[in-house]
Amino acid sequence: MTRSPTSHSRFPSAPPDGLGAAVLLAFLATAGLFYVNIMAAIVDGIVSGIGLSEGQAGQVGSVNIYGAAVGALTAVFLIRAVPWKILAVVCLVLLIGIDLASIGIQTFEALLPVRAAHGFAGGILTGTAFAVIARTANPDRTFGMLLFVQFGLGGLGVMVLPPLAPIYGTQALFLALALFSLVTLVMLPFLSAYPPRAKTNVSEGAIRWGPLGMTLLAIFIFQAANMGLLAYIIRLGLDYGLNRSYVSTALGLATWVALVGPLLVMICGLKFGRFKLLLASMALTLIGTAVFHYSANPAAYMIANCGTGITWGFVIAYLLGMTAEFDKAGRASAFGGFVSKLGLASGPMVAGWALAGGGGYPSLVNLAVAGLAISGVVMLWPARTLDRARKQAA
Numbered sequence: 001m002t003r004s005p006t007s008h009s010r011f012p013s014a015p016p017d018g019l020g021a022a023v024l025l026a027f028l029a030t031a032g033l034f035y036v037n038i039m040a041a042i043v044d045g046i047v048s049g050i051g052l053s054e055g056q057a058g059q060v061g062s063v064n065i066y067g068a069a070v071g072a073l074t075a076v077f078l079i080r081a082v083p084w085k086i087l088a089v090v091c092l093v094l095l096i097g098i099d100l101a102s103i104g105i106q107t108f109e110a111l112l113p114v115r116a117a118h119g120f121a122g123g124i125l126t127g128t129a130f131a132v133i134a135r136t137a138n139p140d141r142t143f144g145m146l147l148f149v150q151f152g153l154g155g156l157g158v159m160v161l162p163p164l165a166p167i168y169g170t171q172a173l174f175l176a177l178a179l180f181s182l183v184t185l186v187m188l189p190f191l192s193a194y195p196p197r198a199k200t201n202v203s204e205g206a207i208r209w210g211p212l213g214m215t216l217l218a219i220f221i222f223q224a225a226n227m228g229l230l231a232y233i234i235r236l237g238l239d240y241g242l243n244r245s246y247v248s249t250a251l252g253l254a255t256w257v258a259l260v261g262p263l264l265v266m267i268c269g270l271k272f273g274r275f276k277l278l279l280a281s282m283a284l285t286l287i288g289t290a291v292f293h294y295s296a297n298p299a300a301y302m303i304a305n306c307g308t309g310i311t312w313g314f315v316i317a318y319l320l321g322m323t324a325e326f327d328k329a330g331r332a333s334a335f336g337g338f339v340s341k342l343g344l345a346s347g348p349m350v351a352g353w354a355l356a357g358g359g360g361y362p363s364l365v366n367l368a369v370a371g372l373a374i375s376g377v378v379m380l381w382p383a384r385t386l387d388r389a390r391k392q393a394a
Contacts (some may be wrong), residue, residue, distance in 0.1 A: 002334040004154055004284050006159060008180040008333070009202035011085035012102075012141060012155055012190065013190055013192045013193075014053035014190055014191065014192065015192075015238045016137075016192040016194060017136055017137040017138065019078060019145075020189065021136070021142075022136075022142045022145040022164070023145060023149070023190065024187050024188075024190060024191050025073060025129060025132060025133050025136070025142050025145075025146070025191065025307075026142065026145040026146040026149040026150075026192070027146070027149060027183070027184045027187055028088060028125070028129040028132070028187070028191070028309050029126055029129035029185055029255040030146065030149050030150050030180075030184075030361075031092065031095065031122070031125060031129060031148075031151070031180055031181050031184040031185060032068065032095070032121070032122035032123060032124070032126035032129065033068060033122055033123075033126050033158075034062075034150075034154075034177060034180050035118075035122070036065060036068075036151070036227075036344060037150050037151070037154025037157060037158075037255075038154055038157035038158055038173075038176075038346070039155065039227070039230060039231050040060050040158055040162075040230055040231060040232070040233045040234045040251060041158050041162050041165070041173060041234065041248075042057075042060075042163040042173055043058060043060075043061050043231050043232060043234070043235065043348070044057075044060060044120075044162055044165060044235055044238075045161065045162070045165035045169070045170050045172070045173045046060060046111075046232040047235065048107075048166045049165045049166070049168075049169035049170040049171075049173075050169055050170055051306060052108050053113075053356065054232065054235060054352060054355050054356070054357055055353060056108045056352070056354035057352070058231055058232070058348040058351055058353075058355070059108075059112065059277050059349055060108070060112060060350055061348040061350055062311060062345045062346065062348045062349035062352070063112055063113075063116040063119065063229050063345070064116065064119040064122075065119055065341055065344050065345030065348075066116065066119065066342070066343075066345040067115070067118065067120040067121075067122070067123060068088050068119040068122050068126065068309065068341055069119075069123060069338055069341035069342050069345060070120055070232060070293035071120040071121060071125075071324065072122020072123040072124070072126060072127040072337065072338055072341060073117065073123075073125040073127075074120075074123070074124055074127070074351075075087075075123065075124045075125075075126075075127025075128050075131070076127065076131075078124060078128070079104060079128055079131045080128070084128050084131065084132055084194070085181045085188065085191070085193075086152075086186055087125075087128050087183065087365035088128055088129070089127035089188065089276060090199050091121045091122070091124050091128070092125065092148075092181050092182075092183040092184060092185040092188070093185070094117075094183040094332050095118060095121050095122060095125070095177070095178070096181045096182055096185070097183070098114060098115075098117060098121065099118065099173075099177045099178035099353070100178050101114065101172065101177070102114055102115065102174045103170060103171050103174050103284055104119070104171065106313070108112065111346040118351060119300060123341070124279025130337070132194050133146075134192075134218060135194045135195070136194070140263050143189065146258070147262050148259065148315070151255050151258055151259050151313075152254065152255075152256065152259075153180075153250040153319050155251075155253070155254075155256040155350070156253075156277035157176065157256030158234075158250055158251040158252050158255060159171055159248050159251065159252030159253075160248070160250075161176060161248075161250075162234055162244060162246055162247065163245060163248055165228075166244075172390065174298070179249075183303060189280045193342060194387075197373060199394075208326040209387045211326055211381065211382035211386070212323065212382070213325040214378055214379070214381055214382045215319060215322045215323055215336075215382045216226040216323065216335070216336060216339045216374075217378050218319060218339050218375045218376075218378040218379035218382075219316070219319050219320070219336060219339050219343060219375075220317065220340075220342060220343040220346075220384040221260065221343065221348065221371050221372075221374055221375035221380070222316065222319065222342030222343065222371075222372065222375040223340050223342075223344045223377060224346045224350065224371060225309070225346070225347060225367075225368045225371030225372045226240040226312050226346045226347065226368070226372070227343070227345075227347035227348060228294070228346075228348055228351035228364070228367070228368060228371070229289065229345030229347075229351065229364060229365065229368040230347075230351055231348035232286065232348075232349065232351055232355070233251065233352060234247050234248075234251065235361075236292065236295060236299055236361045236364070236365075237250070238312065239294055239360075240295040240301070240361070241296050242295065242296075242301060243296060246298055247301075250298075250301055250302045250305055251305060252334040253302070253303065253305075254302070254305035254306045254309045257306045257309060257310060257311060258306070258309030258310055258312065258313050259313070260310045260313075261309070261310040261312065261313025261314035261315075261317070262313045262314070264310075264314055265313075265314055265317040266319065270390065273383075273390070274318055274322065274386055274387055275380060275383040275384045275387050277314075277318065278376075278379055278380060278383050279376075279380060281311045281313065281314050281315050282311075282372065282375075283306065283376075284311050285307075285308060285311040285312070285315065285372055285376070286369055286372055286373060286376070288303075288304050288311065289304070289308055289365065289366070289368050289372060290369055291303060291304035291307070292304045292365045292368075293362060293365055296304065297381040300349050307324060315379075316340070318383075319336075319379060320336050320337070320340070320371075322379075322383065322386060325386050326382075334352035349362055350357025350367075351367070354367055
């Protein structure tokens with residue numbers, strides 16, 4: 001580590017574009033949304049720990065992410081007015097305080113606004129971290145590191161935390177979140193200053209609203225369908241007769257296996273075009289999701305989790321990349337992240353309503369399959385449009 005020439009910090013700072021800084025920034029970005037990676041454990045913990053209904057638990061998870069979506073938009077304005085390290089410290093302290101306060105809450109009415117506030121602070125933190133990552137020389141590598149941190153620690157979380165929920169209630173869940181924020185807070189002083197980059201005179205160009213709108217719609221439905229099922233995936237396994245230990249292990253392993261998805265994106269790139277890759281991956285997604293109907297078989301449950309985890313990471317990486325193609329200025333990419341969070345938030349809420357209506361988990365699987373099928377149809381037209389434009393340019 002070296003001391004930043006633009007900072008008077010007493011702490012040595014990691015080289016701003018080095019691997020160490022990428023790890024630190026990955027933790028900073030993950031801290032605000034880490035609960036998303038362990039959403040299944042949180043929903044299960046709320047149900048088994050404090051006795052809320054499955055529908056109420058889903059709503060708690062949803063408002064947490066809705067708060068993050070609003071916070072992410074707010075960060076766009078705050079990052080210009082407030083030094084980013086001060087903003088990060090405030091958010092991390094708020095996250096720790098809210099998680100610790102959540103331990104003593106036992107009612108749905110009290111937990112709902114508290115977790116919404118947690119999401120808002122986390123969204124601001126994540127938006128701030130993304131803005132800082134954009135100031136590095138190699139943001140792609142840092143976002144790649146972010147994905148590995150999220151999937152790796154998320155896998156560990158869903159393996160370790162669910163068995164603790166029936167014993168310790170929500171205490172273990174919220175303590176884990178507070179501990180993660182505390183570790184990130186300790187890391188923060190070792191980051192460089194990352195001042196804003198000078199503006200360029202590059203023309204922003206016209207936004208291609210038609211295919212962009214279709215891409216954003218596909219992102220929303222795809223994320224909602226996936227997260228709606230994932231939020232209840234522990235409860236689904238238990239309902240089909242699997243034991244809690246096996247369910248936790250299966251989810252943890254599936255989260256780590258899912259790293260294959262973004263790795264394949266980096267390998268395949270655009271050499272095969274987007275249309276064919278998305279068509280094939282969505283077909284596999286539909287098959288893998290339908291396999292959850294056979295979750296009474298432990299092997300089927302494991303295969304379905306691993307398969308859909310891989311395709312989730314694969315497809316969403318291409319969809320977010322498509323938003324950048326339709327708007328070179330980057331405005332659409334930022335909005336794509338916002339739409340993605342809205343989808344992640346809406347999924348558990350709709351799934352909770354479906355379960356509250358008495359449909360059961362087979363109906364929830366069917367709902368997810370239907371949503372994924374719709375998103376697949378919607379995303380293929382803009383993908384074909386981009387492939388044709390790329391061929392013409394070549």
